[in-house]
Amino acid sequence: MSTTRTGTSCVDAARLGILLNELRLPTIKVLWPQFAEQSDKEGWPAGRFLAAIAEHEIAERARRRIERHLVEARLPPGKTLDTFDFDTVPMVSKAQVTALAAGDGWVGKGANLLLFGPPGGGKSHLAAALGLALVENGWRVLFTRTTDLVQKLQVARRELDLEAAINRLDRFDLLILDDLAYVTKDQAETSVLFELISARYERRSLLITANQPFGEWNKVFPDPAMTLAAIDRLVHHATILEMNVESYRRRAALERKRAPGRPPVHATAKTVVE
Template sequence: MTLKRHRGLTEQAATAAVDQACRMLRLPTIRAQFPELAEAAARDQMSYRGFLAELLMAECDDRARRRSERRIKAAQFPREKSLRAFDFEANGNVDAAVIHTLATCEWVKKGLPLCLIGDSGTGKSHLLIALGTEAAMAGFRVRYTLATKLVNELVEAADEKVLTKTIARYGRVDLLCIDELGYMELDRRGAELLFQVLTEREEKNSVAIASNESFGGWTKTFTDPRLCAAIVDRLTFGGNIIETGTDSYRLASARAARA
């Protein structure tokens, strides 16, 4: 197969035309990879259809990668965490099979909740971010926030008369990840505003939370028993509860590194 001439163009002119067309059609990957792929196609005597397929698949793959990167960035994770980097051997409380099943994101597709409960250093925030990242890579809109930050934002929104708009914005994402729920006591107003967000998402879009308190201890955070019970119901109905335990493997790892 020869790519030297096309409709009377020299090879150099054809290359320039491809470059210009890719700019106009916004095909940056084809533009960047065309020379190398064209040489490989000629060397391997690839058919015209095969060469075209290689170009288009390269563009599609790169666009999918860029979309994933944009969704991960939009999620506002505080740091990168992956399931591959989670040490399941160091934390026997966490079932690797269960976590990898959650990584398929079927629960996000169904709008189900997820609760990660355990002491500091047991990996719950790592899993929250890693599973949120998996959801973003799978095409879901994800948003991460600290519980206190979310409540403060809701209080400010209520004061500025834009609460409905703020709650609707949080309601639109496919997965809302709320970290450090239970670390600080919330006053009744803050708890009620958080409850509104959870109610907006109930049975429509998923919520995943990480908390250092068992459900029985949530009355320290939500001081109204009835409101506390309603929030627990919103976050557990039909969902998954993962207990990461009480032994800090992060602390154990640090000690081992110093030994």
């Protein structure tokens, strides 16, 4: 029989291991001998010993949960708030973005975040970076190109499973729909997108990136009434960030062409056109 001596008592380690497995406490199973030895040496009260191993179990569970949620989030790699260049997007406040990364003020209330700006302005990077920060803060997130999700929902509709498919997305506190503008102006596509927006309204959050301002959303939704209804639901509880800057890809290309010693090209804010 495997036993471990702690203080004046002998513990059946094998039996305790089985019990901890039954209770699904794998971290305590690994750590308890080490903590028991330290507890005996330092004369800890039983409550301190129990609290110490319980804290480690909780911390490890949180770490594993975040790992699972990062896998399911499907975030593009390398996009973090630390690598986002706020200097090139002066109209976006770093303090505001930091507050948004906590999630309590909007994700916890089913509100939305809308990022507008031309291609290459950093919308997708910022969206993915916020998604990563939110996962690390305990929220469940899914990042997807809008066209990919719309196609999956269309398949669900053909299989008479659309409502269930949208309901399954409820497990995500935040859906990040990247590149809304690239949805084809097709009644079947835009109708499932509208149903998704309607289903999540005031219940679950959306983060949407789009190249066109609202005034051009008739290019996305062919029905004017549907356009107005979609915009109304999205903006009712929303934060809107306009990132009207020159494409970072174009800036990088210009900087490569510049002769050595010349100053780099910096982004400048453009006038917002509604």
